[in-house]
Amino acid sequence: MTIIITCFDILLAGTLLWLAWQLLRSADIFKAIIFFISFGLLMSIAWVRMHAPDVALAEAAIGAGLTGPLFLAALRRMERRQRKERRISPPEERNENG
Amino acid sequence: MKTDSRMQVQKTKMAPLIWVVLLLSTCLTGLLIWTVLKIPRPLPSLAPEVANRLAASGVDNSVTAVLLNFRGYDTMLEVMVFLLGAITIWSIGHAPFPPKIQDTSPIQTAAVRLLAPFVCIIGGYLVWQGSSHTGGAFQGGAVLSAGLVLLLISDFLGVQRVKSLPLRLGFTLGPLVFVGMALWGIIAGGSFLSFAPHQAGALLLLLEAACAVSIGLTLAAFFAGGRPLDDLREEPYSPGQDEGEG
Numbered sequence: 001m002t003i004i005i006t007c008f009d010i011l012l013a014g015t016l017l018w019l020a021w022q023l024l025r026s027a028d029i030f031k032a033i034i035f036f037i038s039f040g041l042l043m044s045i046a047w048v049r050m051h052a053p054d055v056a057l058a059e060a061a062i063g064a065g066l067t068g069p070l071f072l073a074a075l076r077r078m079e080r081r082q083r084k085e086r087r088i089s090p091p092e093e094r095n096e097n098g
Numbered sequence: 099m100k101t102d103s104r105m106q107v108q109k110t111k112m113a114p115l116i117w118v119v120l121l122l123s124t125c126l127t128g129l130l131i132w133t134v135l136k137i138p139r140p141l142p143s144l145a146p147e148v149a150n151r152l153a154a155s156g157v158d159n160s161v162t163a164v165l166l167n168f169r170g171y172d173t174m175l176e177v178m179v180f181l182l183g184a185i186t187i188w189s190i191g192h193a194p195f196p197p198k199i200q201d202t203s204p205i206q207t208a209a210v211r212l213l214a215p216f217v218c219i220i221g222g223y224l225v226w227q228g229s230s231h232t233g234g235a236f237q238g239g240a241v242l243s244a245g246l247v248l249l250l251i252s253d254f255l256g257v258q259r260v261k262s263l264p265l266r267l268g269f270t271l272g273p274l275v276f277v278g279m280a281l282w283g284i285i286a287g288g289s290f291l292s293f294a295p296h297q298a299g300a301l302l303l304l305l306e307a308a309c310a311v312s313i314g315l316t317l318a319a320f321f322a323g324g325r326p327l328d329d330l331r332e333e334p335y336s337p338g339q340d341e342g343e344g
Contacts, residue, residue, distance in 0.1 A: 029105045053232040054161050057224070061240030062317070069247055070321055077194060077323075079105055 009049060016042055033071045040064035156298025158230040165234065166302050170291045173235075174276045177309055180316045184269050193324035195258045202253045210252040217245030225310045229299065235306040239313025246318035262329035265315065272312025279305055 016039065023035035040063035047056035148160045148168070155163035165173050221242040228234030249257045279301060283292040293301055 027106050054234060054237060057232060057237040058240055061237065061244055065244040066240065066247065066317055066321065069251070073321065073323060075105065082105065 012042065012046055012049065016046065029075055030072075033068060033075065036071065037064050037068035040068065154295040154298075156293060156295065156300075156302050157228070159228060159232070159234075161232075162228045162234050162302070162306075166305060167293055167298060170276075170280075173309075174273070174280065174291070177272045177276055177312065180313060181269055181273050184316045184319050187320055187323065188325040188329070191324045192327060192329075193258075193322045195322075195327075206252050207254075210248050210254075214245055214249060217241060217248070221245065221310065221314065225306050226303070228306055229303065235309040236313060238306075239310040240317065242310060242314030243317030243321075246314060247321045250318065250322060260326060262326045265319065265326065268315040269312060269319070272309040275305055275308035 019035050019039045019042065023032045023039060026032045026035065040059060043063060044056045044060040047053075047059055145160070148164060151168075152158070152160060152163055155167040157163050157167070221238045223238075224233040224241060225235060225238035226233070228237070246257070279293075280291045283290055286292075287294055
């Protein structure tokens with residue numbers, strides 16, 4: 001039984017390292033954000049393996065469920081600004097620019 | 099929906115310096131692994147001390163007892179850091195919600211409508227469960243914030259157009275209750291943030307509930323990315339006034 005658990009731990013650690021490498025070296029930012037979300041999910045399992053279930057719950061909700069969409073929203077704002085869309089913010093800033 | 103213009107980073111060749119940094123990081127990782135293997139077992143820790151005083155703390159879970167009772171001062175400062183983050187994000191600009199309703203798919207709307215009450219129940223139950231099992235204010239607040247983020251991205255206009263004053267009250271609820279408990283500790287027990295053992299369970303539950311609401315609203319405000327549209331305006335904001343400028 002402990003052999004299976006040890007193999008699971010090694011597989012988990014290896015996948016975490018591979019995900020981190022892929023997320024840092026991928027050219028597409030959207031792909032990197034998806035890798036980040038799955039990294040957060042696997043990190044939550046790693047916290048469970050380290051006997052810290054409270055941290056695992058918080059990691060799953062905040063790391064994967066909040067910071068991931070936060071990055072996606074930031075990416076959407078960056079893409080709008082890059083495509084020079086005018087309606088990136090409510091009309092108050094537009095009225096100030098005339 | 100246009101998904102063809104994805105942002106790309108320039109793919110650069112790996113400079114030789116990066117190989118040196120990689121070697122140093124590998125050496126550091128090896129050193130850390132060797133150190134962890136050398137730690138004496140059984141680990142020297144404070145877990146027996148916490149277990150001895152668990153009955154006096156008012157909760158049955160040692161993590162919650164340490165977080166909220168024994169080291170409550172750290173949690174109080176943590177909740178205030180959340181408030182500071184919300185102030186910072188609000189001071190940058192308005193939340194970038196488009197004023198026109200987008201083409202949200204009806205499946206998404208129906209699914210979020212079904213999920214939202216369950217998110218409230220699960221978040222509240224996690225806060226309640228923190229007294230005896232895994233859970234607590236941060237976990238329940240994080241689940242609540244995930245539900246609020248779901249509502250925000252599904253274009254429920256009622257959520258996007260919430261007024262600024264209820265949000266401000268929600269953000270400050272957690273820190274204020276915490277400071278109130280601290281001062282009550284001075285009045286009733288004689289020291290900052292002291293909980294009498296027979297009252298501690300009820301006081302901690304009240305504290306956790308307030309902090310969970312506050313944490314949920316603050317994390318969702320981090321996602322929203324700015325202050326609401328009627329904040330700091332001279333004239334009151336009416337929901338239809340931006341429609342003509344599209």
